[in-house]
Amino acid sequence: xxxxxxxxxxxxxxxxxxxxxxxxxxxxxxxxxxxxxxxxxxxxxxxxxxxxxxxxxxxxxxxxxxxxxxxxxxxxxxxxxxxxxxxxxxxxxxxxxxxxxxxxxxxxxxxxxxxxxxxxxxxxxxxxxxxxxxxxxxxxxxxxxxxxxxxxxxxxxxxxxxxxxxxxxxxxxxxxxxxxxxxxxxxxxxxxxxxxxxxxxxxxxxxxxxxxxxxxxxxxxxxxxxxxxxxxxxxxxxx
Ligand code: ADP
Numbered sequence: 001x002x003x004x005x006x007x008x009x010x011x012x013x014x015x016x017x018x019x020x021x022x023x024x025x026x027x028x029x030x031x032x033x034x035x036x037x038x039x040x041x042x043x044x045x046x047x048x049x050x051x052x053x054x055x056x057x058x059x060x061x062x063x064x065x066x067x068x069x070x071x072x073x074x075x076x077x078x079x080x081x082x083x084x085x086x087x088x089x090x091x092x093x094x095x096x097x098x099x100x101x102x103x104x105x106x107x108x109x110x111x112x113x114x115x116x117x118x119x120x121x122x123x124x125x126x127x128x129x130x131x132x133x134x135x136x137x138x139x140x141x142x143x144x145x146x147x148x149x150x151x152x153x154x155x156x157x158x159x160x161x162x163x164x165x166x167x168x169x170x171x172x173x174x175x176x177x178x179x180x181x182x183x184x185x186x187x188x189x190x191x192x193x194x195x196x197x198x199x200x201x202x203x204x205x206x207x208x209x210x211x212x213x214x215x216x217x218x219x220x221x222x223x224x225x226x227x228x229x230x231x232x233x234x235x236x237x238x239x
Contacts, residue, residue, distance in 0.1 A: 026129040027052055027104030029235070030111070030120075030210070032203060033137030035195045036147040037220050038227065040158060042137065043108040045228035050235065053100050057092060057109035059158045062184075065091060078185050080194030085115040092116075093123060104129070112202055117209040131213040135231055136203075137220035141196060148192050152181035 027050060031039040043054035061077060064070050069087065076083055092110050095101070111117040124132065139147075153160045154174035161172065161181065172181045186195065207215065216234050220227050 026102070026127070027235070028124055028129050028132040029104070029106040030132045030134045031106065031108050031137060032134060032206060033220065034139065034141075034144050034199045035192065036144040036151070037137040037139045038224060039108040039137060040160065041224045042135070042220075042228055042231060043106045044159075045224065046106050046231060046235070049228070049232050050104070050106075052104040052106060054106045054108060055092075055095055055101075055110070056158065057088060057107075057112075060091060060095065062155075074185075078191065080186055080191035080198065082112060082198060085113055085119075088112075088116055089119040093119070096123060096127070111206060112198075114205055114209065117206055121209070132210065133214040133235060134207075134210050134216065135234070136207065136215065136217045137227075138217060139220050143221065144196060145189070145192055148187045149189065151184070151187055153184050154179050154181055 029046065029052075031043055033039050040054075040056055040059070043056060047054035058077075061073055061083060065073065067087075073083055073087075082088075088110065092107075096105065107120075111120050120132075124130075147162065150162050150164060151160050152163055152172055154177065156177050156179040157174060159174055159176055163172070173179065174181055186192075216231075218227065218230060218234075222230075
């Protein structure tokens, strides 16, 4: 009897150890939200808080991918349209395999289609990562347009600032690296509407695909640091 008890205890211990060994590890976070909802800013703030990289697919593309399609990519972006799923999945997959992503990452701008969402889901599984935490940042359309037309961005580090006067007459330099801030080529009214329309056409489907994961809709009208504190709290309590 005594031996049976010890054997059962040992088996339970081994089971616990093996489930610990195979428990998914890492912190994958996805940010959804319309252009101008502050995904880039929040990604950078959360990256600092949790020591994992912020990955913006828009920034990756703006910096140039080094592939033969760079000119086509820049033209597509200027028109506010989406890059092909095949190329995006390939680029993102290569980025997520880098060692700095081993403990997690924050995605800003990916996924943006069913194919990308499914690619990411199976990629996380292959990496042995848990299901992602999703933050859906919400802001009214009028605020999107106001923010984007008043936004200046550093071409080097991607930092953005908002200028409240006439953005066309203000020249500023980046406080991090001194580069001259400028308007993004796609931050013009017509392209903003195209991007907003494309976002609205896909977001419900994205949310549906990740239903069952940790999903939080968060109003993003407050100051960036308050929004980030709220998101960080949700990460800490939501996992
Ligand atoms: P925003 O969210 O403010 O529109 P981003 O910097 O995320 O801006 O993206 C800029 C552009 O880069 C998009 O309009 C699109 O052309 C391209 N892009 C970025 N991410 C993706 C993606 N996941 N799939 C397809 N195109 C993308």
